[in-house]
Amino acid sequence: MTGARQRIASWLDHRTGIETAVRKFLYEEIPASSGWHQVFGSVAAFLFLVQAFSGILLAFNYAPTPGDAYNSLRYILTELAGGRLIRGLHHWGASMLIVVVAVHMIQAFLYGAYKKPRETTWIVGVGLLLLTLAFGLTGYLLPWDNRAYWGTVVTTQISAKVPFAGSYLSRLMGGESAVGVVTFARFFGLHALLLPPLTALVIAFHVYLVRKHGVAPAPGDELQPKKKFYPGQVYKDTVAIFAAFVILYVLAVVARVPLERPADPTDTSYIPRPEWYFLFLFQMLKFFEGPLELVGTALLPALAVAVLLLIPFVDRGRMVVVGQRTFGIGVVAVALVGWGGLTAAAIATTPAPSVTAIDYSAPTGWLQLSPEELAGIGYFRRENCVSCHLSGSKKEGIGPDLAGTGVHKSAAWMIEHFKRPADIIPGSAMPPIQLSTDQLNTLAAFLLKLNAKNAEALYSAPAFAVDGAMTYQSNNCGACHMVNGVGMRIGPPLNGIARRRTRDWVARHFEAPQGLTPGSIMPAYHFSPHERENLVSYLFALTD
Amino acid sequence: MEAAAEKRAKSSRRTFHLSAIYGLWGLIGAALAAPALVYLLFPPKARKEPEWVEAGDAGSLEPNIPVEMVFRKNRVDGWKVISEKTTAWVVKLPGNEVVAFGPQCTHLGCAYHWDGSRNQFVCPCHSSAFSVDGSVVSGPAPRPLDRYQARVENSKLLLGPLQPNTGTRS
Numbered sequence: 062m063t064g065a066r067q068r069i070a071s072w073l074d075h076r077t078g079i080e081t082a083v084r085k086f087l088y089e090e091i092p093a094s095s096g097w098h099q100v101f102g103s104v105a106a107f108l109f110l111v112q113a114f115s116g117i118l119l120a121f122n123y124a125p126t127p128g129d130a131y132n133s134l135r136y137i138l139t140e141l142a143g144g145r146l147i148r149g150l151h152h153w154g155a156s157m158l159i160v161v162v163a164v165h166m167i168q169a170f171l172y173g174a175y176k177k178p179r180e181t182t183w184i185v186g187v188g189l190l191l192l193t194l195a196f197g198l199t200g201y202l203l204p205w206d207n208r209a210y211w212g213t214v215v216t217t218q219i220s221a222k223v224p225f226a227g228s229y230l231s232r233l234m235g236g237e238s239a240v241g242v243v244t245f246a247r248f249f250g251l252h253a254l255l256l257p258p259l260t261a262l263v264i265a266f267h268v269y270l271v272r273k274h275g276v277a278p279a280p281g282d283e284l285q286p287k288k289k290f291y292p293g294q295v296y297k298d299t300v301a302i303f304a305a306f307v308i309l310y311v312l313a314v315v316a317r318v319p320l321e322r323p324a325d326p327t328d329t330s331y332i333p334r335p336e337w338y339f340l341f342l343f344q345m346l347k348f349f350e351g352p353l354e355l356v357g358t359a360l361l362p363a364l365a366v367a368v369l370l371l372i373p374f375v376d377r378g379r380m381v382v383v384g385q386r387t388f389g390i391g392v393v394a395v396a397l398v399g400w401g402g403l404t405a406a407a408i409a410t411t412p413a414p415s416v417t418a419i420d421y422s423a424p425t426g427w428l429q430l431s432p433e434e435l436a437g438i439g440y441f442r443r444e445n446c447v448s449c450h451l452s453g454s455k456k457e458g459i460g461p462d463l464a465g466t467g468v469h470k471s472a473a474w475m476i477e478h479f480k481r482p483a484d485i486i487p488g489s490a491m492p493p494i495q496l497s498t499d500q501l502n503t504l505a506a507f508l509l510k511l512n513a514k515n516a517e518a519l520y521s522a523p524a525f526a527v528d529g530a531m532t533y534q535s536n537n538c539g540a541c542h543m544v545n546g547v548g549m550r551i552g553p554p555l556n557g558i559a560r561r562r563t564r565d566w567v568a569r570h571f572e573a574p575q576g577l578t579p580g581s582i583m584p585a586y587h588f589s590p591h592e593r594e595n596l597v598s599y600l601f602a603l604t605d
Numbered sequence: 606m607e608a609a610a611e612k613r614a615k616s617s618r619r620t621f622h623l624s625a626i627y628g629l630w631g632l633i634g635a636a637l638a639a640p641a642l643v644y645l646l647f648p649p650k651a652r653k654e655p656e657w658v659e660a661g662d663a664g665s666l667e668p669n670i671p672v673e674m675v676f677r678k679n680r681v682d683g684w685k686v687i688s689e690k691t692t693a694w695v696v697k698l699p700g701n702e703v704v705a706f707g708p709q710c711t712h713l714g715c716a717y718h719w720d721g722s723r724n725q726f727v728c729p730c731h732s733s734a735f736s737v738d739g740s741v742v743s744g745p746a747p748r749p750l751d752r753y754q755a756r757v758e759n760s761k762l763l764l765g766p767l768q769p770n771t772g773t774r775s
Contacts, residue, residue: 111637118641122683129684136649136684143644296622303629310636 087295092278093285095294098172099276100301101165106264107302108158111309112196113257115151123203125249127242130205131323138320138422145422149313155197157309159338162193170372171389173380174277180373182270185263187369192260197336199252202245206421210324211333213248214240219346219358239326280380320422334411341403344410417525417598427522428604430510431547432539435530437507438522444494444504447519460491463508464516472505479504503534529599532592541583544603552583557605567597649683655766657756660693663703664760669737671696671719671726674705674762693753693764694719694726696737706739707751707767726750739770748772 074080122141124133137144166186169175175183202213217240221231228237235243288294325331335343342362349357376389419425427435441447449460470478474485479501482491496504511519533539539548544555558567566577571593574583588596661674671694678691692708706726710717715730725742726735733744740749749772754765 114637114641118644121645124684132684140649140684141644142647143640146640147644292619292622292626296625299626299629303633306633306636 086272087289087291089272089275089290090287091276091290091294092282093288094279094282095276095288097297097301098168099294100298101161101168102271103298104301104305105158105161105165106268108154108161108305108309109260109264111150111306112154112158115147115154116253116257118147119151120253125203125246125253127205127245127324130203130245131320134204135320135421139424145317146313149316149318150309152318153309153312153316155200156337157305157312158193159197161305162190166190167393169277171383171386171393172277172279173376173386173389175373175376176277176380177373177377179270179274179277182267182274183373184370185267185270187366189260189263189267190369191366192256192263194338196252196256196260197338199248199256201336202240202248203252204320205245205324206321207324207328207331208321208333210240210326211328211331212335213244215333215335215343217244222355223359224355278380280382317420318422319418319420321418322421332412334407337404340407341400344403344407417523417595417602419523419602423521424517425521427518427526428602429545430518430522432530432533432544433503433547434507434510435522435527436534437503437505438519439527439531440496440500440504441507441519442527444496449491451516451519463511464519472502472509475505475508476501499535525595526599526602528592528595529597532588532596533599536586544600555600556603558603559601560605564597564601567600568593571596651681657754657763657765660695660705660753660762660764662760663695663697663757663762666695666697666703668697668699670721671706671737673719676764678764692716694750695755695762698738703755703757703762704739705753705755705762705764707753709751710746711741711748711750711770712744712746 070080119137122133122137122144124130134148137148169183169186198216201216202209217231217234220234221227223230231237233247235241235245235247322328334340342357345361346354346357349355427438430438446460446463450463476498478485478489478491479494479496481493482489494501494504533544538555541552542548542555543550548554562570570577570583571586571588573585574581656679658676658678660676661672666672674693674695676691676693677688679686679688693705694708695703695705697703708716710728710730710733712728712731712733715728717726717728717733717735719725720727723734724737726737726739728734728744728746731745733746734742735746735750736742738749739752741747749770751767751770753767756763756765
């Protein structure tokens with residue numbers, strides 16, 4: 062067996078040289094001081110491969126045009142098994158890559174690994190940092206939700222203000238008039254076609270340079286015998302890669318990446334924010350006004366890149382032990398504090414995400430329910446029916462699983478049962494439900510429609526919408542208005558009201574309908590602020 | 606003595622390193638490959654109940670004479686629902702059973718047609734022929750014609766999803 066394998070290996074090696082090349086790569090000599098502090102480059106390369114892998118998988122089910130992009134991503138997230146995990150890997154992988162690249166650079170900086178003859182290795186590394194950021198910038202648009210759209214509007218406007226090159230840059234980005242199909246195609250082309258092979262080539266060149274000059278030694282290494290790269294250092298790299306992978310995987314499984322509403326250029330209430338690693342640039346723009354604006358948008362970023370590129374030519378001293386590089390450590394500390402402060406300030410001035418935002422990466426079947434059914438979900442939750450009547454609940458098996466089997470009783474039977482459970486089913490341990498007759502009707506109406514397929518709405522319907530529907534139902538709005546095809550047409554149907562009115566208008570209209578719509582026969586409703594807020598949010602969430 | 610002990614320690618460390626390298630990379634590979642396969646191979650969740658559409662008038666059918674009916678049908682295509690023109694070959698069999706055949710030959714999916722002179726459905730690609738009840742008469746077709754779920758209400762023909770025919774040739 063081994064003999065046969067060796068013969069095949071040596072046949073292949075004779076003709077391709079693969080084995081020799083791999084051996085040469087693995088048994089490279091590295092300085093005695095090499096160790097755990099040098100694992101970050103390998104981790105970054107690994108994360109790049111994970112991005113390529115997850116990106117290709119996403120592309121298999123993704124349509125790169127504005128309208129379809131959103132729908133196909135939603136399809137990946139809500140209908141394909143594993144789709145959410147793969148998008149999670151790609152999303153969090155991007156953030157981790159930025160972190161690891163930064164740590165890798167800080168390590169190289171503190172150890173003075175850029176010193177002669179390794180200046181070009183450092184410069185190519187700065188190029189890789191910029192490529193990583195370009196990936197983040199272009200990928201941000203591709204979900205084509207509100208976040209993506211508005212973030213890119215700001216980016217393209219900034220680049221349009223660059224002196225001399227601005228108009229050409231914005232033309233290159235297809236954003237001369239507005240962010241639209243052309244910009245989208247350019248960003249997709251960059252993100253999926255140009256940047257990946259380019260980055261792979263630059264990584265190859267970077268690794269080639271590392272190999273050409275050897276891993277940077279520490280002072281005192283000359284006297285020590287050299288080590289082999291394999292397996293000692295490969296083991297350390299592997300452990301670090303595995304640790305990074307576990308963190309990434311846990312993030313992808315646990316931390317939901319939301320999908321917002323589809324890009325809406327007419328939305329005036331949206332508060333755009335860039336991805337966290339660009340927040341410091343975003344914050345900096347607030348400090349520069351008028352003609353000084355260019356300082357924040359172009360001059361300082363360009364200066365920062367120039368400083369990074371010039372480091373090896375400014376610091377040309379001998380290698381120094383890391384612990385003695387007090388100046389270098391100080392520079393890193395100041396940079397981190399500056400970056401962290403700006404980022405923290407940006408986060409502090411960002412309003413908390415609204416509780417009424419809908420996560421479109423989750424099923425949104427509840428949007429199709431009638432107000433009565435949605436209010437029924439509210440009573441189902443409020444009376445805590447969930448704890449005995451759904452599979453997977455904490456007291457599973459105590460009551461029948463209403464979602465799994467469906468309800469086969471009449472509404473009248475259910476209502477009697479709600480009021481006096483044991484009278485209808487002798488020995489029932491269910492406590493009586495203390496709701497008004499109207500509310501019991503609502504609950505029964507919902508249960509009649511409940512089945513295994515729509516049961517997810519029980520969990521996914523957001524609290525604000527359920528509250529809004531309960532207010533809608535208890536005030537009998539359906540006697541005049543129609544929602545999702547249910548109700549009367551005496552007043553206007555309420556689907557699509559978000560396009561016709563502002564939130565403020567609707568809120569004031571409740572208080573004094575005739576003040577805003579002379580001749581309206583709608584009575585005034587004096588809701589509590591909380592009720593009004595949730596009702597308006599619910600109505601504005603309705604689909605057209 | 607000491608040199609030998611050190612050599613043994615070195616070799617066992619090497620074995621540990623190697624097994625860690627192979628083990629951890631194996632875990633990473635499996636953790637990436639498994640969801641990728643699930644993602645690519647599992648069918649998407651069904652978004653819509655199969656719908657029944659009206660294909661045409663069943664009252665005018667003559668026994669044993671197939672008619673081509675063209676109707677519009679919604680089909681879920683990935684992330685889209687498209688409305689498309691669809692064809693069925695509809696025939697009233699003896700016993701008044703109305704049957705609607707899917708428009709594709711069961712061999713390789715070409716569109717076949719009814720040849721009145723031969724009293725057979727004939728496929729233009731590889732000369733498969735089917736009798737009026739859909740069974741294979743000759744040619745390479747592996748199984749009888751596929752049928753839509755069908756029912757007649759007030760002499761309107763309603764068609765449901767196309768059921769792949771799992772029968773054998775005859």
